[in-house]
Amino acid sequence: MMLRYALKAVRARKGGFLGAFVALMCAAAxxxxxxxxxxxxxxxxxxxxxxxxxxxxxxxxxxxxxxTVKHKKGKTKVxxxxxxIAERAWLADDxxxxxxxxxxxxxxxxxxxxxxxxxTAASAVEKDRPAYxxxxxxxxxxxxxxxxxRAPESDxxxxxDRHFAERAHLKPGDRLTVQSTRSPRTYRVxxxxxxxxxxxxxxxxxxxxxxxxxxxxxxxxxSAIGVLPENGADVRTVERAVTEALNGTTAQIASGDERGPxxxxxxxxxxxxxxxxxxxxxxxxxxxxxxxxxxxxxxxxQQRHRELALxxxxxxxxxxxxxxxxxxxxxxxxxxxxxxxIVGLPLGSWLYDRFVALGAVPSTLQHTVSVFPLFAAVGAxxxxxxxxxxxxxxxxxxxxxxxxxxxxxxxRTRPAWGRTLAGLVLLAGGAVLVAVLSRLRTEPAxxxxxxxxxxxxATAVSLLGPLLVRAAAAGLAGPLRLxxxxxxxxxxxxxxxxxxxxxxxTPLTLLVGMTxxxxxxxxxxxxxxxxxAREGVHADYVLAAQGPGVPTAAARALRTxxxxxxxxxxxxxxxxxxxxxxxxxxxxxxxxxWDPDVTAGTLDDLDSGTVAVSELAAxxxHLKPGDxxxxxxxxxxxxxLTVAAVYTRGLGFxxxxxxxxxxxxxVDNPLAASVLVRTARTQTQLATMLREFPAVRVLAxxxxxxxxxxxxxxxxEVNLLAMGLVLAFTAIAVVNTLAMxxxxxxxxxxxxxxxxxxxRQVLRMLRTEALSVLLLATALGSGIALxxxxxxxxxxxxxxxxxxxxxxxxxxxxxxxxxxxxATALPGRVAxxxxxxxVATAKE
Numbered sequence: 001m002m003l004r005y006a007l008k009a010v011r012a013r014k015g016g017f018l019g020a021f022v023a024l025m026c027a028a029a030x031x032x033x034x035x036x037x038x039x040x041x042x043x044x045x046x047x048x049x050x051x052x053x054x055x056x057x058x059x060x061x062x063x064x065x066x067x068t069v070k071h072k073k074g075k076t077k078v079x080x081x082x083x084x085i086a087e088r089a090w091l092a093d094d095x096x097x098x099x100x101x102x103x104x105x106x107x108x109x110x111x112x113x114x115x116x117x118x119x120t121a122a123s124a125v126e127k128d129r130p131a132y133x134x135x136x137x138x139x140x141x142x143x144x145x146x147x148x149x150r151a152p153e154s155d156x157x158x159x160x161d162r163h164f165a166e167r168a169h170l171k172p173g174d175r176l177t178v179q180s181t182r183s184p185r186t187y188r189v190x191x192x193x194x195x196x197x198x199x200x201x202x203x204x205x206x207x208x209x210x211x212x213x214x215x216x217x218x219x220x221x222x223s224a225i226g227v228l229p230e231n232g233a234d235v236r237t238v239e240r241a242v243t244e245a246l247n248g249t250t251a252q253i254a255s256g257d258e259r260g261p262x263x264x265x266x267x268x269x270x271x272x273x274x275x276x277x278x279x280x281x282x283x284x285x286x287x288x289x290x291x292x293x294x295x296x297x298x299x300x301x302q303q304r305h306r307e308l309a310l311x312x313x314x315x316x317x318x319x320x321x322x323x324x325x326x327x328x329x330x331x332x333x334x335x336x337x338x339x340x341x342i343v344g345l346p347l348g349s350w351l352y353d354r355f356v357a358l359g360a361v362p363s364t365l366q367h368t369v370s371v372f373p374l375f376a377a378v379g380a381x382x383x384x385x386x387x388x389x390x391x392x393x394x395x396x397x398x399x400x401x402x403x404x405x406x407x408x409x410x411x412r413t414r415p416a417w418g419r420t421l422a423g424l425v426l427l428a429g430g431a432v433l434v435a436v437l438s439r440l441r442t443e444p445a446x447x448x449x450x451x452x453x454x455x456x457x458a459t460a461v462s463l464l465g466p467l468l469v470r471a472a473a474a475g476l477a478g479p480l481r482l483x484x485x486x487x488x489x490x491x492x493x494x495x496x497x498x499x500x501x502x503x504x505x506t507p508l509t510l511l512v513g514m515t516x517x518x519x520x521x522x523x524x525x526x527x528x529x530x531x532x533a534r535e536g537v538h539a540d541y542v543l544a545a546q547g548p549g550v551p552t553a554a555a556r557a558l559r560t561x562x563x564x565x566x567x568x569x570x571x572x573x574x575x576x577x578x579x580x581x582x583x584x585x586x587x588x589x590x591x592x593x594w595d596p597d598v599t600a601g602t603l604d605d606l607d608s609g610t611v612a613v614s615e616l617a618a619x620x621x622h623l624k625p626g627d628x629x630x631x632x633x634x635x636x637x638x639x640x641l642t643v644a645a646v647y648t649r650g651l652g653f654x655x656x657x658x659x660x661x662x663x664x665x666x667v668d669n670p671l672a673a674s675v676l677v678r679t680a681r682t683q684t685q686l687a688t689m690l691r692e693f694p695a696v697r698v699l700a701x702x703x704x705x706x707x708x709x710x711x712x713x714x715x716x717e718v719n720l721l722a723m724g725l726v727l728a729f730t731a732i733a734v735v736n737t738l739a740m741x742x743x744x745x746x747x748x749x750x751x752x753x754x755x756x757x758x759x760r761q762v763l764r765m766l767r768t769e770a771l772s773v774l775l776l777a778t779a780l781g782s783g784i785a786l787x788x789x790x791x792x793x794x795x796x797x798x799x800x801x802x803x804x805x806x807x808x809x810x811x812x813x814x815x816x817x818x819x820x821x822x823a824t825a826l827p828g829r830v831a832x833x834x835x836x837x838x839v840a841t842a843k844e
Contacts, residue, residue, distance in 0.1 A: 007331065017332050019740035023296040024336035024385055025343070026729050027289035028377040032344025033351055033725065034282035035373025040352065041274030044368045046260030046267045050134075050204070052197040054109065054141045054226030055235045056242055058099070059262045060089035061250045064574050064632045083579070084269055086572035087634035087668045088113070090221035095251060099225065102241045104233035111138045111224040114216045115669050116205045117548050118160075119177040119184060119695060120168050128356075128363050131164070131203040133180055135212035141226040142195045144204065148172055149191030152208040158187035159206040162194040178205065179695060180215045181670050183553035201264070201364045217670065224262060260364070267364040274361055277722055280448055285726050287455045288514070290384055292507055292733040295462060297329065297388035299503045299740050325389045333385030337378035344377060345369060351725070360718045423463030430457035430784075438791040441616050443525065450792050451723075454517050457784045458510040465502025469494055472776040480772070485757075486764035493769055501769070504741050505777050507733040508816060512781025513788075514730060515812050518723045520789055520804050525651070526712040528797035532652025534705055539566070539593040539676035541686060542704040547695040549671025554693045555586075561689070564589040564678035569663045569670060571634040573656060580617060580631075581654035584663025593676035596653055601625030601645035611641040612657040614650025618643075631656075633666040651797065674704065731819060738823035742766065746831045753836035763828055770824040774817050782809075 051057050063082040070077040099108045116133030118125055125131055136151050136159060144161065149172035152159055158178070160170060170176065170189050177186045193206065207215065216223070229238045235255065243253050254262050261268035311321060348369070355361040433453035440446040461468065473480075473494035480487035494501055543550050555565045569584040585594065587606045596603075599615065606612060611631075613623055623629060627643045641658075664670040677698075679686065686698045699707070749762050757765075789802035 017300065017328070019736050020293070020296050020300050020329075020385070021332050021336045022736050023289075023293050023733055024333055024381050025340040026732050027285070027293060027384065028337045028340025028381045029344040029347055030285045030289065030340075030725055030729050031282060031377040031380050032341045032373045033348035034278050034285055035376050036278075036345065036348030036367070036369050037274055037351060037355075038278030038282060039370060039373055040365065040368045041271045041276075041278055043370075044271065044274070045257060045366045046264055046364055047257075047366065048259040048263050049142070049195075049197070049199040049201060050111075050113075050263050051141050051224075051226055051259045052195075053143045054228055054259070055255055056227035056229070056239050057254045057259045057262050058091065058095065058225040058227065058242065058246065059223070059252050059254065060091045061252055061636065062089055062261075062265065062268070064577060064636065066577050081577055083574060083577045084272065085574065085632065085634060085636045086269075086579075087636075087666065088223055088265055089636040090218050090223060091225065091251060093220055093222045095246065095249065096222070096225050098245045099227060099242060102238070102245055104229050104238040104241065105227060106230040106233075107140070107228040109138050109141055109226040109228065110135075110222040111141060111226060112212045112216045113223040114212075115179075115181055115548055115671075116207075116215070117179045118164070118168065118203075118205070119179055119547065125164070125203060126167075129163070129201060129203045131205060133178070133205045133207055133212060133215055135209045136206040137209055138226070139193060139206055140228070142197065142199065144193040144195050144206070146191045147194045149189070152190055152206060152211075155208060155211040155214075156185075156187050157190045157208055157211075159191040159193050160189060161199070161204045162192050163199075164203045164205075165189075165192045179547050179551070179671075181217050182215060183551045184693065184695075201362075217665075264362065264364040267362045270361050270365050274355075274365070276444075277355075277360075280451075281722055281726070283448075284451050284455070284723070285729070286380065287452070288510065288726055288730060289380075290388075291455065291459055291462060291510065292730065292737075293384050294388040294391055295503050295506050296733070296737060296740070297385070298392040299500070299737060301325070301389070301392040322390065322393060325393045326386050329385040329389035330382055333382045334378070336385070337381030340381065341374040341377040344373070347725075348373070351721070354721055355718070358718050358721065419463050420467065423460050426456055426460035426463060430460055434787050434791045437788065438794040440795045441619075443796070446792055446795055447521075450517060450521060450788055451514070453788050453791075454513050454784055455510075457787075458506065458513055458781075461509050461780050461784075462502070462506040465505050466498035468776065468780070469498040469501045469505060469773075472772065473498075476772055476775070480768065483768060486761055486768050489752075489757075489765045490768035490772060493765075494772060500741060501773055504737055504773050505780070507730060507737050508774065508777030508820060509781040509784070511727070511730045511734050511819075512778055512812060512816050513784040514723075514781075515727050515816075516782065516785035516804075516809065517788055518720060518727060519808055519812070520785070520802055521792060522712070522716045522719050523803040523805070524789060524793050524801075525796055526716070527803040528793075528799075528801075529651040530705060530708050530712070532649040533708065534652075534701070536595050536597065536649045536652055537593070537676060537701055537704075538595055539678050539701065541677045541679065541683060542699045542701060543672075543675035543677060543690070544697050544699055544704065544707060545671070545695050546697065548669055549673060550675045550696055551671055551693065554690055554696050555672065555675050557689060558675075558677060558679070558686070563681070564592045566590055566593040566676040567660050567672040568674045568676065569660060569667060570654070570673045571663055571667045573634060574632045575617075575621060575629065578620075580656050582634075582656040582658065582663070583654045584658045584660040586660045589678070592678045594653075596647035596649045596657070598645045598647045601643065603645050605644040606657070606659055608659050608662045609641060610644035610659075612645040612647060613643055614653075614655040615646060615648050616650050617655040618646045633663070635666045635668075637666050731815075734816070734819050735823040738770070738820060739827045742824055742827040743831060746834070749828075749831055750834075750836035753832075759832050762832060763825065766824050766828045767821065770820045771817075774820045778813050778816065 063084055065080065065082050067078065067080045093110055096108045096110050099105060112135050114133050116131050118131055147162060158176060172189055172191060174189045175186050176189055177184050227242055229235055239253060239255055349367060352367045356363050430453055433449060433456060437446060437449050437453060440449060473491055477491060480491040543554065555567050558565045566586045571582050573580055573582045590603055603612060611629055618624065623643050625643050625645060629641050629643055632638050683698050683700065690696050752762055790800050793802045794800050
């Protein structure tokens with residue numbers, strides 16, 4: 001019976017439930033979109049291309065491992081954890097010998113994969129088809145077959161894939177300069193090869209075996225080994241034989257879909273990033289959705305206060321009212337959840353495409369969609385709607401019917417003590433989160449706490465809203481009194497209907513606070529890092545490359561002329577399972593070009609057996625000069641190094657600094673990311689000396705800083721996109737709540753018109769109310785953002801100096817104000833169209 005009443009109520013009050021429906025539908029779409037990203041990270045397929053003809057692929061272990069054993073109460077617990085390394089791990093090539101001659105094995109093909117960038121027109125090498133070099137012997141793994149010309153024989157021969165040849169207009173006999181791991185070299189194109197299967201995510205260049213071995217720069221090692229079974233042999237049987245032959249080694253055997261992550265290491269790493277990104281977006285979206293939906297339902301229930309009070313007065317029990325509101329919420333939630341989940345699917349696909357376009361996710365990780373995100377979104381929407389209805393109806397259900405009828409006409413002057421107490425508790429919780437944030441010194445730890453603190457403080461504002469609105473009305477009493485009748489009416493509404501106004505303040509506060517936090521958190525970190533880099537670079541010029549990096553030969557050419565040259569190679573290493581940004585620098589003359597602000601030890605001791613650490617890393621790892629540090633380099637090689645120095649500028653230069661040669665031997669790209677030059681020559685003279693390296697640019701330090709700004713903006717775009725949907729949802733909630741708040745005041749406007757107020761005066765009163773609410777929400781949202789950003793800045797940079805751009809901040813406030821005024825004016829004009837006498841005499 002209650003379900004039938006609920007259906008009739010929803011049907012009769014479509015306009016009243018529209019706001020809740022819109023909020024729930026947007027929430028469901030947001031949860032679905034984030035769910036598809038999360039599922040792609042967990043279950044997304046990485047299809048193999050290069051290894052299509054090799055059913056079994058042997059590769060090195062791409063993870064570092066840690067096993068902990070705990071003995072407690074006579075029981076032993078063994079926990080194993082693994083984390084991926086940043087570079088490609090290499091295999092000993094003698095493992096291929098073990099596999100040859102195994103039963104069922106027709107051929108064993110060692111594979112070399114290394115950097116090989118053609119120095120040709122930029123349009124020839126597509127962004128989503130990066131170029132790699134291989135030995136021609138490994139062409140059988142795809143397989144590639146010659147369509148023109150012949151295979152490479154000498155060190156200067158080269159075979160290119162057909163797709164690249166067509167784009168670069170190459171044919172056998174042409175010349176092509178390639179920048180690989182060594183100096184650029186010009187090769188003669190001897191052949192064009194085409195793959196037997198689709199290869200759409202890479203460009204392949206094939207060298208002779210001797211040249212590929214030289215360029216790979218890992219003598220005695222291979223990047224993978226492909227195993228081709230005999231015709232008719234059972235792949236599973238051969239795989240078991242390969243596993244037994246490699247027993248006792250760390251080699252990994254992959255077959256089927258497991259071959260894709262071996263080939264595309266960046267896609268395998270992107271899975272973790274996407275899971276983290278999807279989880280963070282989904283979690284923040286869910287918290288924001290709950291806050292917004294509860295506020296929307298509270299306003300909806302408040303608008304029906306008289307109806308519910310009458311039901312109480314005619315003997316409806318508390319349980320019946322709860323059941324009625326719960327069933328209504330479930331009906332609205334089901335419709336909104338299904339609609340939102342359907343809308344969320346294309347939204348998730350659009351998000352994935354944008355992340356791919358920005359380079360945050362490689363296209364080799366295929367977007368995966370199933371029914372699970374849809375079910376999760378519908379379930380979360382149903383639960384959120386039901387919980388919001390229960391929370392919003394607590395007071396009208398619990399108070400006596402007579403008191404409920406009285407409150408239906410006039411709001412309570414004092415908010416419920418439970419609401420105030422809960423608001424104070426959340427305010428204290430937000431303060432604790434801000435204090436914790438000021439102690440966090442790593443970005444992965446601080447980022448989720450940053451946005452959680454904003455949501456918790458905004459929730460506290462929601463609960464304390466009526467008190468804050470009344471306080472604002474008291475504070476604005478003078479200016480509002482001076483603004484004429486409209487101002488006096490607005491002040492009376494702020495004081496008399498504080499709960500209604502508070503429901504509008506909450507989404508506006510959240511919008512301003514969350515937007516400012518999202519926009520300024522990355523610049524705060526980036527500006528501090530750039531400032532440290534500017535202060536620490538003492539070079540006259542910086543060499544940078546338009547391609548993969550600056551070759552060692554360019555630096556050597558300057559050293560022969562007695563210039564001070566520091567090559568910088570960047571990587572990521574792991575200490576235990578913790579990840580640290582690191583760099584390798586040339587020790588000779590280092591103090592002339594680079595100053596990381598050493599506080600202990602000396603950089604004069606930096607060599608292949610030592611390491612310099614930032615103060616952050618020293619604090620986390622409890623290190624000082626002379627201590628031993630065990631770590632895993634980018635390619636999985638474990639080393640033990642002695643700490644030579646501790647420095648402060650870790651944000652600008654990374655937490656660990658090694659000798660250049662140590663790092664260069666253990667990264668996929670050994671070319672320098674930048675080269676610092678101290679010289680008496682001019683910029684033009686340096687450029688002339690380096691003309692044989694056309695991709696190398698000579699920059700002044702200020703120009704190099706501009707490049708860092710561009711990279712920072714690219715990273716900011718990814719973060720802004722990740723949180724942009726949450727901000728859009730909050731903006732929709734602002735418009736939705738304001739429209740609901742104004743639309744239900746039709747009778748009030750009619751009474752004002754009958755009392756002598758003109759239509760213009762009523763609209764002016766609405767504008768004044770909106771501006772008053774906007775002022776309060778801007779102050780609260782700005783205060784929340786400032787507290788959170790300051791704590792973030794203290795923790796991450798050591799100074800209470802968040803990077804706030806005044807123009808951007810004013811734009812945020814202006815957009816919030818525009819939304820508030822438009823969402824107030826349009827429903828207000830619609831409400832004033834009907835003749836006042838008809839509204840006043842109409843049945844409620």
